[in-house]
Amino acid sequence: MRKVLYILSQLNDDDVDWLANAGRTWTAAVDEPLIHEGKxxxxxxxxxxxxxSVSVSGMGELVRLGRGEIAGxxxxxxxxxxxxxxxxxxxxxILAVDKRAVQARLAEDTGFAARFYRALAIFLADRLRSTTSRMKSADGLATASIVEDELDEDLLDQVSLAGIRxxxxxxxxxxARSER
Structure with missing residues (x-):
């Protein structure tokens, strides 16, 4: 759930409403593919x-994404x-938001664009740090980086708001589903 906090801590309420309204939701079937490697x-x-489940050819499952995680x-x-x-x-x-709709919103709303790209940068930086930390641990090297469930202090002020979002x-x- 922590990953979504990085994204939602940077967006405002209108941004979150837009994501909800622009996307489509469904309950996944058994082993339903969302993303195919290379496509x-x-x-x-x-x-x-x-x-x-996130997997790579020749390596198998690398990680599982839980509630609040993002893919694509x-x-x-x-x-x-x-x-x-x-x-x-x-x-x-699952909530799927068409990338073309996101790109159009980015082009028309510079405030959204700034918040969205900052959120992605924070999210991807955290993922890289986590991956590096796991690699160091696998090599037996000591690591002093952020622990998996620990949030960066700069984001702590916004975590509660992100959870609410x-x-x-x-x-x-x-x-929206009940209105249909």
Missing amino acids: PVADLFFVLAGEA EMSFVDSAPPSATVTALAGSS FEHLLNTLSS
């Missing part, structure tokens, strides 16, 4: 509940094909 991806995915953001930033396959596990609730996102999606 272009059209959406950014948010795991609202449950888990998704690397290909969004650099437009390269995905370097991993992401598969939603049975019963996972995630709940708001879930409630907005739930209300």
Whole structure:
């Protein structure tokens, strides 16, 4: 859940409402693929509940994404094909937001663009630090980096608000579903 806090701590309430309204949600089937390694991806995915598995050819499963995790953001930033396959596990609730819609919003709203790209930068920096830390640990090297469940002090002030925004996102999606 911590990863979504990095994203939502930088966005405002209107941004979160836009994501909820621009996206589509569903409950994933057993081993439903979201992203195929090497194939272009059209959406950014948010795991609202449950888990998704991230795997790489020849290596197997690398990690599981839980509630609040995001997938497809690397290909969004650099437009390269995905370097991993992401598969939603049975019963996972997924929000997919079309990347073209996000790009259009970025082009028309510079405030959203600044907040969104800052959020992605923080998110990706944390992922790189976590990966580096795991690699050091695997080599038996001591590490003094941020522990997996520890948040950067600069973000602590915004964590509570980000948690509220995630709940708001879930409630907005739930209300939209019940209106259909």
